[in-house]
Amino acid sequence: MTKDENIAEHDFGHxxxxxxxxxxxxxxxxxxxxxxxxxxxxxxxxxxxxxxGKNGKVLxxxxxxxxxxxxxxxxxxQIFSGQLLLVHKPFSEMPDxxxxxxxxxxxxxxLADLGVSSPQxxxxxxxxxxxKDGPLDMRMDTTRPGTAAELVNTAEETxxxxxxxxxxxxxxxxxxxxxxxxxxxxxxFMTTGELxxxxxxxxxxxxxxxxxxxxxIFQALRIAVNGELTELDQFLTRAVPLLAPNxxxxxxxxxxxxxxxxxxxxxxxxxxxxxxxLSRMVAITERELDKMVNAxxxxxxxxxxxxxxxxxxxxxxxxxxxxxxxxxxx
Ligand SMILES: C[S@@+](CC[C@H](N)C(=O)[O-])C[C@H]1O[C@@H](n2cnc3c(N)ncnc32)[C@H](O)[C@@H]1O
Numbered sequence: 001m002t003k004d005e006n007i008a009e010h011d012f013g014h015x016x017x018x019x020x021x022x023x024x025x026x027x028x029x030x031x032x033x034x035x036x037x038x039x040x041x042x043x044x045x046x047x048x049x050x051x052x053g054k055n056g057k058v059l060x061x062x063x064x065x066x067x068x069x070x071x072x073x074x075x076x077x078q079i080f081s082g083q084l085l086l087v088h089k090p091f092s093e094m095p096d097x098x099x100x101x102x103x104x105x106x107x108x109x110x111l112a113d114l115g116v117s118s119p120q121x122x123x124x125x126x127x128x129x130x131x132k133d134g135p136l137d138m139r140m141d142t143t144r145p146g147t148a149a150e151l152v153n154t155a156e157e158t159x160x161x162x163x164x165x166x167x168x169x170x171x172x173x174x175x176x177x178x179x180x181x182x183x184x185x186x187x188x189f190m191t192t193g194e195l196x197x198x199x200x201x202x203x204x205x206x207x208x209x210x211x212x213x214x215x216x217i218f219q220a221l222r223i224a225v226n227g228e229l230t231e232l233d234q235f236l237t238r239a240v241p242l243l244a245p246n247x248x249x250x251x252x253x254x255x256x257x258x259x260x261x262x263x264x265x266x267x268x269x270x271x272x273x274x275x276x277x278l279s280r281m282v283a284i285t286e287r288e289l290d291k292m293v294n295a296x297x298x299x300x301x302x303x304x305x306x307x308x309x310x311x312x313x314x315x316x317x318x319x320x321x322x323x324x325x326x327x328x329x330x
Contacts, residue, residue: 012070014118016043017318018252021305023047025250025325026109031055033103035242037091037112037235039067041119042074044111049078052108057083059097063090063141063226067117090141092234098242106244114232115254116140116222118317128222130196130214136189138225148221152195153188157181167229167257168220172204176217192218219255232258236265240296243328248300250325259304259322266326271295300325 023044028034028051036045039062048058058078062068068088078084087097091112098104120140121129127137127148136149152160157177164173179202180189189195196214203213223229239249253259267273271293278284278292304322312319 011074012041012067012117012119013122014041014043015315015317016041017113017311017315017321018305018307018323019043019047022111022113022250022252022323023051025300025305025323026051026111026248028052028056028109032108032244033057033059033106034109035094035098035107035111036060037094037110038062038114039071039086040064040113040117041067042071044113045071045075045084048109048111049075049083052083054081054083057085059085059087059094059101059103061087061089061091061094061097063088064117064120065141065143066119090231092231094235095238095242104242107242108244108247110239110242110247110249111252112232112235112250113252114228114258124192127192128218130192130199130212130218133191133193136192136195138222140226146225148225149188149190151221151225152180153184163224164217164220166220167223168216169257170216170220173220175204176202223257229257229261232261236261240269240326240328245328245330247328248325249328250323252321252323254320254322259324262324266299266324269296269326270299272299295329297326297328300327 026034026048028048030051030053032052033056034048034052036048036058039045039060042060045058045060052058060071065088068086071086072079075084079086089097095104098107116128120126122132124132124134127134136147136152138148139146155163160177160180161174164170164176170176176199180198183198189198196212196218199214199217200212205213243249251262253262274293275289278289304324307318307321
């Protein structure tokens, strides 16, 4: 790691996960255009800039204004020279920007390092963590409405139960939704501390559970508040046409809901899903299958790249990361 990389990471307080693995997986040629959908502390962005060189260009998106403001300082030189363009928008809107810039069909690599950055979790005032007391906020983009407190205090009980089940995979989702709705009539939940201790107090799991009982409830609320799975779906659906021939799309996911969505999407665009369907239906040769499937490209590695033991030891937040890479055909 260079001194510059260190400064950018430590200033922001985020240690980039699969730093070199992700940047190298894009196989970026010098002079290329690349997109970083999730700027964060800029660790990956810096490596993309190095890979494309002075004649290349990187477009970096983040919906968190803190990340954009940090990068405006950390990358002042590259912004001034036109090598880096920062965009404060959700990545579902990234394709519109690429189209507007006249770059659709000529992007050599797109990277998305999903989820939250460390300062979002570590700063109590961002309201993401059940371990740090603060306002019950959880918005990555604090310039848009819709905090976690609003959701928790106004959603129907059934809506909360569905959120806890679908986004938290919490088997006791209905129980927690019921308890929360009962309590909010007495006093609305305004802080992360209030919600975390209420969930802990009313948890049917007892004190033996390895994880804090609020873990899944907080994950579910965060995903709902930020529309994370919808964002991912909307971005994936429009990403492949932006790529140049042989261009690559690399995604790092941090939980099974995201990884399942990425895996399924890659199976679809690589023709694997259609291939399985067709080969079950009719007796057909491999060649005929190839023609009918009309794949848009290939999955680069059969299994996802995961962080090494050393990386997880140095940065436990990397432990659930999975990197999947797709390459567009010629
Ligand atoms: C895991 S961090 C990225 C870290 C970054 N790769 C680095 O090297 O520092 C995820 C970042 O993506 C941003 N983010 C998450 N979902 C987003 C979305 N839908 N649109 C734009 N930014 C998003 C978050 O605000 C956060 O800053």
